[in-house]
Amino acid sequence: MTEPRTLAIRVLPRPGESLDSWLEALARRNWVPLQSLTEALGIGPRNNPARLVNRTPPEDLRLIETQLRLSEGALDNSITEPGMFLKRLPYFRYCPRCLQEDQGRWLTRWWLPWTFACTRHQTLMHDICPGCRSASRSRFLGAVHLHSPGQCMLTTTPRRTCKQDLAAAPLLPLGTHHPLLAAQRILDTIPIRDTAGATEIFSVVDEHLAALLDAMTEKDLEEIENVSPGNWEKALTAITAHNTTFHGWRVKARTEKLITYEFMDQEYNKAGKTIAEIAERCQLPKVLVARQAKSVGIKTRTGGKFPIEVDYDWLRSEYCERFQGIAHIAQTLKCDQKTVRAFLRKAGVDLRPACLSGQSDATMNLGGSVSRDIKKAVENTQYGWLRLRRFQVHIKFPTLSAAAHHLHLMPSALAAQFNRLEDDIGGALFVRSVRHAPQRPTERGAALLADLERSEVQELIQRALGSTLDPLPPAQTLKESRRTVDGERSALTELPAQHVHIPPSMLPVVRYVLSRRAHEAYASKIHNDTGIPFTTIYKQLRLLQRAGWVTSRPETPAERSARRQGGRGRTYYTPTQAACASHVIAHIANETPGKMTSTRDDSTDMNPGFSYETNDQVR
Ligand SMILES: [Zn+2]
């Protein structure tokens, strides 16, 4: 298998050089394709740089060392610690000036997600090739020996290679005193390999990253953003992304720190909370919490939950007489819809078809006093009047979801009812809302609405629906629902308001800030606890402040000196009173349907998702 002649010319690995870089240089010097070289070395055909550096087992290194008569361990630092990138492979970053000075040889450290700056040249590193704007070094060409060192080997179009000289990429200089450089200097001292394994490296990196995020001010971030837009956010995402081994380690470390015997004894045994509730409040995976609880000696209950007690008479009257939807009842009981259905069956109630909510059989024959469309909607159908009334209420709102919220229905259920109504009538009744444009009736819909307004028809509706008649929304409700949706539909509602809208992307930060009413939040803490990219946090906090959700204050000199750390000080954020209003909190809790679990004592726990305080237990 070995072909000693092809490896006659030896190239020695440089200090800190990565395996892929050295093998590339070796292939080039021997004028052979990379795959022939790796096969000759007995480690099989290998041509993915990321895999070579991050997934090569140490045995393979020994094999290469013996064959090329290198001293044992000479290649140890050419790969990253095994087990460090079991999930997602890292991206590669580079410093063009270093490439220039070292004849296109690459360092192992450049594969580490926490290498984002070159301290030798005081620059931010590149993560993409300036020519093809793709992740540099994500692939090798088989024939590396035909390319000069430091060239981008990505194929841009079939049969064409980018060939951009990466050493010629522009420098991205940072100010000499930028905290990123100071942090990088420390991170660079962490050994590439550690006998204690990847977790030891993770814990040191985690500590230094936390200190860095603490020290960086908005001005520092702006400086990075000006030098290379998006670069820092990408770096942070690469470090903290959910599919990395590092993230898995962080979550596990947090679980071990939080889920102690004393804590579980208090929350689980004495307060009677479920594992799921505790997991949600601590923002940890349920499985990990359960496992950790067992390992600290907590006996877990089977079945998990305390049973919900239901008054069957109340349930029957809600569903059968008041025609409340299952979703609404589930919300009231704080359980999921499946449970409500099970209770209803137990109570001997026949469930209504999924898309309908209300009215028993009502086959009516109407005289000539109503229009043809109304007849089509109600004759020989169930719930026709209900659908008409809901259409009348719904069209006053700018969006279907706002109407559904007002009617205590799921938007999908309401949508299904209107689809049915349109089917029965045989034409479109309203134009669905889109971003920036509220819904509006079609010509036919407008005619139908005009008919529905007539007093004879109103009387018929009144008679058919009785006490289940949905009242028309008050003007104030409509005004507020328009404030959210009229302009930008995805906008954050300005507080105070009765109906709030939060763009889903902002929910994690909003939840976090509101969950800590008694303690001020600051950006690096939020990042540490949630893993949300730092720049995102800053952007969203600014938005929240502008919309009246939070107020901020700078750290006082006394506070800063008390924590004995560098940097230009934190900014603390506190939710406003309007943001702490119960309906806002309830709205946020509602954003995760199906996640709500029953609590034992609802009266004292207004806000099941957020009453728990983790401040003292999380670093
Ligand atoms: Zn450099």
Ligand SMILES: [Zn+2]
């Ligand atoms: Zn390229």
